[in-house]
Amino acid sequence: MSLLTVQVPAEYGYVFGAATAIFFVNAYHSLLTGSYRRAAKIPYPNCYASQEVAEKDNAAFQFNCAQRAHANFVENLPTFLGAMFISGLKFPVLSASLGAAWAVSRVLYARGYTKNGPKGRYIGAVHSLFDLVAKVLSGYTAYTFISTLY
Structure with missing residues (x-):
């Protein structure tokens, strides 16, 4: 067994900064969803307003949209x-930039989805591109670490 020494680039702090910004985006989603829950008067533990209620009450529909936007964010957060x-181990500035762009696009996604329904989410859907690029870069980074073994 050989040892692999990993040196973290000095610029890796930007990656931590982007991650911290993303934590605040999660808080934004929580506050947004909570405000729409109160406006729609949807009690806990109900995750969504029923379809019948949402079809008749715009506040309930908007709550469902905010809740779904937040759920989508949380579903994608760990892998991003x-x-x-x-990827930040090899490309710290680019990875941090992708993180910052992902954070902004997730706010736009939530705002668009909540205000304009499912079609409104497209304004922030570019987050998928940032996610894909980060995953490709992480794959390349993993490859470079593995290739040092041979």
């Missing part, structure tokens, strides 16, 4: 952060 942290 992982890709950003891995």
Whole structure:
């Protein structure tokens, strides 16, 4: 067994900064969803307003949209952060930039989805591109680490 020494680039702090910004985006999603829950008067533990209620009450429909935007964010958060942290070992500034862009696009996604329904989410859908690039870069980073073994 051989040892692999990993040196973290000095610029890796930018990756930590982007991750911290993303944590605040999660808080934004929580506050947004909570405000729409109160406006729609949807009690806990209900995750969504029923379809019948949402079809008749715009506040309930907007709550459902905010809730779904937040759920989508949380579903994608672990893999994006992982890709950003891995790719940041080789491409710290680019990875941090992708993280910052992903964070902004997730706010736009939530705002668009909540205000204009499912079609409104397209304004922030570019987050998928940032996610893909981060994953490709993390794959390349992993390859470079593995290739040092041979």
